[in-house]
Amino acid sequence: MRKLLSLTIFALASSTVFAGGYRVSIQGQKQLAMGHTGVAIVNSAETAFFNPAGMAYLKDKFNLSVGGSALFSKTRFQNSEYNWKASSDNVGTPFNVYATYKVTDWLTAGLAVYTPYGSSVEWDQDWQGAHLVNNIDLKAIFIQPTFSIRVGDEFSFGGGPILATGSVNFNRNLSLNPLLSANGSGSDVTLDSTGITAWGYNVGFMFNPTSKLRLGFNYRSEIIMEARDGDATYADLPDFNQIPNTTFNADLPLPAEITSGLSYQVTDKWLVAFDYNYTMWNVYTDLDVKFGNGTESINPRNYKNTSTYRVGTQYVANDKFTFRAGWYFDESPVQNGYFAPETPRNESMGYTGGLTYQLNPKFGIDLSLLYLHFDEIDNSYDYSTDPVSGTANPDFGGTYKSSVFSPGVGVTYSF
Amino acid sequence: MKNKFIYLSVLAMAGLVSCEPEFENAVDANYTAGEADFSSYVAVGNSLTAGYMDGTMYKSGQANSFPNLLSQQFATVGGGVFTQPSYEEDVNNLGGISGIPGFGTRRVINFATSAPENIAGTSTITLTPQATAYNNMGVPGAKSFHLLVPGYGNPANFPAANPYYVRHATSNTATVLGDAMTKNPTFFTNWIGANDVLSYATTGGVGVDQTGNFNPQTYGPNDITDPTVFAGVYSLIVNGGTSPAFGAVTGLSQNGAKGVVATIPSVTSIPFFTTVPYNPVTAAAVGGASNITALNAQLYGPLKQALTAFGAGSRINLLSATAGNPLLIKDESLTNLSAQLTAAFTPTLGAATAAFYGSVFGQARQATADDLVLLTTSGVIGTAPTGVPAPLDKYGVTYPLQDQHILIPSEQLAIANATNAYNAAIKSIAASKNLAVADMNAILGVLVNGLRSVNGQIYTANYFSGAATENKVLFSLDGVHPNSRGYAVIANEIIKVINAHYKSNMPFLNPSYFPGINVVATN
Known part of the structure; x- marks a missing residue:
């Protein structure tokens, strides 16, 4: 089982790429369908991510949720002052595996594997913004052994350490000045670092003042992905400016996230939920790349903390079908004047929906759908x-x- | 029912997957030609129109000629095909003209020496006739009246013929303007006239100011064209008409074409005249303070003493060991004191040497901030004049720089007067036809203090002086012509003029994406 699981992870990881922006809120098909609420919901093993405290309230002894999404992300860019047009189309496959096991009546153990951060943007090589980015592919997989303890029916808490493993591949031109080019192609550098690991944690508690109302709180810690001795590879250098390939060090923060929320069982069949996320993006002040040859590239980012407001609902129609829908408003950490095409993300509204088809009491299939709407933005x-x-x-x-x-x-x- | 639902769901999902983010306004939604018609754009002019840079015409440079850049923007508002003389022969992108002295390869910075040099190699550009009229009818070296001269492209007429026009004249009797008019322009740019004064300036004023001489047939190559002749010729080029000298001429605007005419820049905004300081003679430059002392004792002191006796002591001052000293130059406008100096020096130097000194220093003086030292003179300073023995074997220090090395104030005045007169004529002829005017004189004048472009970049009229300022430099390594980035700035200025005058709206070029200098690792 364990061997199979790790094989599956690697098979998925090799094809995992993510959409614009680098927090990807797709950590479970059931909860995504409900506007990605879940800090105060006990639905499935997905709670291992949304609030480990909820695991202790899962009815069954063993719960497994495995899911994945195909993420189609498109960004268009234009500038009518210079008649520029550019585009980036990317497909990503965020996935998640959650398992919980009720050790005793009050203790539940679990394992969560998920991909909360990632970015893949690919503009045409040597496009007008090539001096900022040609392409970037950032991957991170979180592996989180988890426990959950309940104190009666009113209160539970839980948490676990996170082992984050990731990689980054980033290419950009050295300059917009054609002086640094060879045969019409701009000089560029590729930064590549794989096997970056770091530790963090995920903790939460849940409080159920009545049988219908749940309150939840969750904190996922900041994790700094420290790329060390990655490869910096230069290409298309002019004869007079040959730079030997070197190494680089850089830190990329994966910010802490605080979530609080509630759910209310309106009727036996109908549940509504509200989540609020506060993401501590201000840790990302700049992307500071130190090269092995002594040079340094400091790229100010100056991100700000953001809030996300989520609403979700679930309707259990019968033994076979459960329907879900949700909406959320997601602020952007990017401030005016810092809108880089490497993460071309402004505020968005997410519309979600989905259903579960329960084949039998043990086995169910979840479907989810997310549409993120972005207004066009001049920045x-x-x-x-x-x-x-x-x-x-x-x-x-x-x-x-x-x-x-x-x-x-x-x-x-x-x- | 269930199947239908699934079918519809699949359709809806497929629709969303292919859903393209759409802008409220397409990038070109507001582009318009306005009152102009760019379907047949023709550019006439000289090297500035041809795309000449780094001292020559070469293939990759020509691609960034301002008319070619303009035509790419015109294409967004209905502009048609734009053709330029072929440089396919220039397979190694070297420029120059094969077999003609004085037409060397393009200038590059040699990274190994950090100096501008002609790129190594032999030009493959020939005078093989293309016999084709092109949309870009800029002919390097052409003066105003050359556009109307039949046979300007006839190789039998060398040296009066122009090798660049020889390459593409449609016949041995064709005129540049006549070839241009075969393209039936609906829109034109006309930037002619700079050479009518600039060739005088770039040769240090050795030519003749022909103001008052109305017959251009008698002009030398480095003379200043008479402003009345210029105005008459300019009117013929724009308006057409008949003249005794050139017969019946069809002008650019005669068939209703709209266009832009450009004025002639002042020489003080061109790095060719502003890069080399008048006072580079420092103690370090002459090999130490002891050499300054020696120069004062042996040459400057006696010279000043003698000149003072003749009431001209202000021509020479003793050299300073601590500050930059001015170059020694010949000023042909000064009273010639050769005889007096010869007499004064004879007792100490002997008759023969005294006569030589007298002839050398008879009109010598030290340069002032009012003199302009040509860029090419920087390679002359300190070198030995032909056949002159020590100690007078150092141009600018012990031997006066000559007329061709310096623009003295009287020459600058002649240039300024002609430039102003030409520009007045250009503006008045444009006004009579309601043509747009690109005031290149004013635009390049702004560059002296730095021009801030719309993208926030500041550009200057400085000559290349290293990597730190490279992205501000708009002039190529010949010091006279813009580089590719400079031509993009010029195209933008013309677009501004067109947008304002003809109510057009077309996109600009971003000069930051155009090359400034060209660097080779070794040469």
């Missing part, structure tokens, strides 16, 4: 520096418009 990145002159580059900006669509499927097995 720019104003803080890049030209390595030739050492002076500021002209601002790079225009109008961006993104959309994200993601159907997902999952299975649950419990007894």
Whole structure:
């Protein structure tokens, strides 16, 4: 079983890429369908992510939820002052595996594997914003052994350490100045680092003042992914500016997230839920890349903390069918003037839906659907520096418009 | 029922997957030609129109000629095909013209020496006739009246013919303007006239100011064209008409074409005249303070003493060991004191040497901030004049720089007067036809203090001086012509003029994405 699980993870990881922005809120098919609420919901093993405290209230002895989504992300860019057009289309496959086992009446153990952060953006090589990014592929898998303890029917708490493992691959041109180019292709550098690991934790508690109302609180810690001795590979350098390949060190923070929320069982069949996320993005002040050859590239990011407001509902129609729907509003951590095409993400509204088809009391199939709507936005990145002159580059900006669509499927097995 | 539901769901999902993010307004939603018609755009002019840079025409440079860049923007508002003279022969992108002295390869920065040099290699550009009229009819070296001269492209007429026009003249009797008009322009740019004064300036004023001489047939290559002749020729080019000298001429705007005419920049905004300081003679430059002392004792002191006796002591001052000293130059506008100096020096130097000194220093003086030292003179300073023995074997220090090395104030005045007169004529002829004017004189004047472009980048009229300022430099390594980035700035300025005058709206170029200098690892 254990061997099979790890094989599955690696098979998925090799094809895992993510959509624009680098927090990807797809951590369970049932909860995604409910607007990705879940801090105060006890539905399935997915609670191992949303609030480990909830695991102790799962009815069955064993619960397994395995799911994945196909994430279609599209970003369009244009600038009518210079008649520029560019686009980035990406497909990602966030996935999750959750298992819980009721050790005793009051103690439940579990394992959660999920992919909460990632980014994949791929513009045309040497496009107008190539000095900021040509392409980026950031992957992170969180592995979280978890326990949950209940104190009667009113209160529970739980948590577990997180082992985060990730990789990053990033390519950009050294300069927008054609001076640094060879045969018409801009000089570029690829930063590649794999097998980055770091530790964090996920804790929560749940309080059930009545049989219908649950309150939940969850805190997932910050994790700094420290790339050390990654490969910096240069290409298309002009004859007069040959730079030997070198190494690089860089830190990428995966921010802490605080979630609080409630759910209310309106009738036997009908549940509503509200979640509030507060993400501590301000840890991401700049992307500071130190190269093995002594040079350094400091890229201000200046992210701000963000709030996300989520609403979800679930209706159990009969033994076979359960329907879910949700909505959320997601702020962007990117401030004006820091809108880099590497994470071209402005605030969005998510519309979600889904259903469960329960084949039998043990085995069910979950379907989910996410549509993220972004308004078009005029913004720019104003803080890049030209390595030739050492002076500021002209601002790079225009109008961006993104959309994200993601159907997902999952299975649950419990007894 | 159930199948139908699934079918519809699949359709809806497929629709969402392919759902394209759409902008409220397409990138080109507001682009318009306005009152202009860009379907046949023709550019006439000289090297600035041809895309000349780094001292020559070469393939990759020509691709960034301002008319070619403009035509790419015109294409967003109905512009048609734009053709340029072929440089396919320039397979190694070297420029120059094969077999003609003085037409060397393009200038590059040699990274190994950090100096501008002609790129190594032999030009493969020939005078093989293409016999084709192109949309870009910029002919490097052409003066205003050359556009109307039949046979300007006839190789039998060398040296009066122009090798660049020889390459593409449609016949041995064709005129540049006549070839241009075969393209039936609906829109034109006309930036001619700079060479009518600039060739005088870039040769240090050795030519003649022909103001008052109305017959351009008698002009030398480095003379200043008479402003009345210029105005007449310019009117013919734009308006057409008949003249005794050129017969019946069809002008650019005669068939209703709209266009832009450009004024002629002042020489003080061109790095060719502003890069080399008038006072580079420091103690370090002459090999130490002891050499300054020696120069004062042996040459400057006696010279000043003698000149003072003749009431001209202000021409020479003793050299300073601590500050930059001015170059020694010949000013042909000064009273020639050769005889007096010869007489004064004879007792100490002997008759023969005294006569030589007298002839060398008779009109010598030290340069001032009002003199402009040509860029090419930087390679002359300190070198030995032909056949001159020590100690007078150092140009600018012990031997006066000559007329061709310096623009003295009287020459600058002649240039400024002609430039102003030409620009007045250009503006008045444009006004009479309601043509747009790109005031390149004013635009390049702004560059002297730094021009802030719409993207926030600041550009200057400085000559290349290293990596730290490279992204601000708009002039190529010949010091006279813009580089590709500079031509993009010029195209933008013309677009501004067109947008304002003809109520057009078309996109700009972003000059930051165009190359400034060209660097080779070794040469």
